[in-house]
Amino acid sequence: MDMTSNERAAWGRHLQTPVLFNPHKPIEVDSPTIKNVDMNPVRSTRKAVANKEKVLILTPLKDAAPYLSKYFELIGRLTYPHQLIDLAFLVGDSSDDTLAVLAAEADRLQKRTDSVPFRSITVVEKDFKFHLSQNVEERHSFEAQGPRRKALGRARNYLLSVAMKPDHSWVYWRDVDIVENPAAIIEDFIAHDVDIIVPNVWFHRIEDGVDIEGRFDYNSWIESNKGRMLANKLSKDVVLAEGYSQYKTGRTYMARMGDRTKNKDEEIDLDGIGGVNIIVKADVHRSGINFPCYAFENQAETEGFAKMAKRAGYRVVGLPNYVVWHIDTDEKPGNA
């Protein structure tokens, strides 16, 4: 019978003893070993700050001691509320003092009494025993790129698996050797409300007293027909790397595009991305999209990540006019 509670009271007024059978007595679960995790309220929206959406910043480290001081300086200046941010690092296969420097920097940061300390910092230790030849020629050979990118992909996935908690809405992959970035980069990127988003990654170099702007990251690209045809001819186990004359992909590189004086929010769709600075909706990772440690459609790691995400129907966006500055390094990708 469909009555309002007023109608039911009126209807029941002539009865002496109302009887209620409640077939829906709640089941009370009070065993301390049983835990409930409701993922339905976890969202990734444009209104991330207002909704108190949690961000996880992930940084893989290997022999990274010299970069950590600058890293923490920049991270400490991020304007997204730090009590909503967890940091996690993977330290592995390092022969320098990365772990000790990281511990000291983290401890110093978290003991500050202002609003700089983060919600938490997790340091994951894992050695993969992956060591490339120290010979520069071998390290930069085309053949070395596949194993290297696969190992990097595996390390990223380990870090993700250990560090991502059910309440994270966003995952921010950030390399340790960024030297300059807008403090509002998280808010700026979240405002685009896309699944995966990367900036343009350049570097500065002072040569003969002149400040030269260099293009750094050739892993963010738009696929070409030439690249597709090349991949069709290759064995499924080959990992393509950019900048090797024996494998011309003809792709369009975001690094070559862009004007940092123009509209910073201009978007382009990408098919491959680099790993220096990526912001990802947590749903993408939880659905299983990660960094292939194998040849995924002839790409691995971050480029394979973009290819996998596109195949699964997610959107991958680059901002050609929004620049994040990488440290200058002699180790340029490829041998172009």
Add this chain to the structure above:
Amino acid sequence: MDMTSNERAAWGRHLQTPVLFNPHKPIEVDSPTIKNVDMNPVRSTRKAVANKEKVLILTPLKDAAPYLSKYFELIGRLTYPHQLIDLAFLVGDSSDDTLAVLAAEADRLQKRTDSVPFRSITVVEKDFKFHLSQNVEERHSFEAQGPRRKALGRARNYLLSVAMKPDHSWVYWRDVDIVENPAAIIEDFIAHDVDIIVPNVWFHRIEDGVDIEGRFDYNSWIESNKGRMLANKLSKDVVLAEGYSQYKTGRTYMARMGDRTKNKDEEIDLDGIGGVNIIVKADVHRSGINFPCYAFENQAETEGFAKMAKRAGYRVVGLPNYVVWHIDTDEKPGNA
């Protein structure tokens, strides 16, 4: 200088005041928000019980209320030490009382005072709003299989992402509708020391008073040249499903092999696997190998998982003579 401590004592005997500078004073990290996770000691070995290796049992649930009682009965009888086992369930898109029945069964189990209670039970709630047509013809159409398998893959990855903890050495995927299995199945499988391993999955049916053994799981197979050639002709976005006459794969099905009176430990290498009962070394998942929610080399979910693992160099093994019994169901795979 390279001296033993005895030599150093002898050498220093003539000195009055030995002075020690210790440049390696430990860095003490005592901020309560900083956590360290050392993954190096986490291993998956043949001696799992002796090493106290943790097992995570994962079960996705959807409208599964009728099967939970049998599920907990069988789980409760597993001989692998229960204090080393965590259980986790994903409950989603259910219109029956799955969550309540699960809560009641879990609470009852964990309150036992014997050795049956497990280390922990986690119930993850997540609705994906994925609903197939209830029309039997449409549900069983070839076209419906791709979206269905992709949605199942996504649900598995969510469960894995939320439930796997850094100390898990093994992940045991177990469907809710198993009706009979050897109590030592975890130990039996771990003894093989392989990356991914599955049993043969059959069912019983009583017809006219006769006990008929049926073959259930056609997702565990060895790839054929015919299957490879078929895949080469298909678009990368097509997901193959077994048992559809328009897509003949010519694969060898483990379900058709096997003799349960013969050596239960006989191994075969597989290229695709079903999801009824899988035991996986945690390293495989942490390295990023999971259940594609997209077309991975023209397969999705558990079959894509096997293909991905093989491409990454992991070993995928089936035991044709080791049988786990699935509930009999009219919903046979494909329309063969």
